Amino acid sequence: MSSAEANPAARTVAESQSEMTEIILPNDTNTLGNLLGGRLMHFIDLTGAMAAYRHSRTHVVTAAMDHIDFIRPVHLGDLLTLKSSVNRAFSTSMEVGVKVWAENTQTATIAHVASAYLVFVAIDQQGRRQKVPQVLPETPDQLRRFEGALRRREHREAEAAHRREAQLATASQSDGQ
């Protein structure tokens, strides 16, 4: 842990909200001309990191990306818009939500294509974890996401504990063989 013991002053969600727009090119697509899932995850990671950088003003690493549903395909030539905001900060970690829309440039139709939650951890140049500012939710939606973030963190911790137990059980079974 860093020498900075107290969390820096709290920041509003609006201070770090971020947005990115990309045009989908042939290099981003599969053989059907649809955006590759991995490429979409890359865009989500980048847009999420932008909000985490702006909130923490430190280096950040992605600790986790939650389950993603690819709701509908994104086509070659679509404009992809991603928006991110920090839902809640804990001690050294932040949950960031990213929502993604695709716009058909010919018809002007805009559709929601994916959403994801990511956890970023603040670190310094030497990789030591850093305290992050708390989040000040200001609107009903921000307050809902702030409260949801605590439940999701508890759920992630419970899942991690479950995975550790399963790994220990597998290890002890192979020791006994």
Ligand SMILES: CC(C)(COP(=O)(O)OP(=O)(O)OC[C@H]1O[C@@H](n2cnc3c(N)ncnc32)[C@H](O)[C@@H]1OP(=O)(O)O)[C@@H](O)C(=O)NCCC(=O)NCCS
């Ligand atoms: C993320 C990382 C820094 C956490 O280090 P660690 O020693 O496990 O840290 P700790 O267990 O002390 O946890 C530190 C914080 O990260 C959170 N965290 C760690 N692993 C997590 C996970 N898998 N999911 C969600 N949060 C996680 C903890 O809840 C804690 O948050 P808090 O300080 O706000 O309470 C470390 O695992 C790492 O460097 N991973 C590789 C990151 C990376 O390379 N990402 C891809 C490229 S950016």
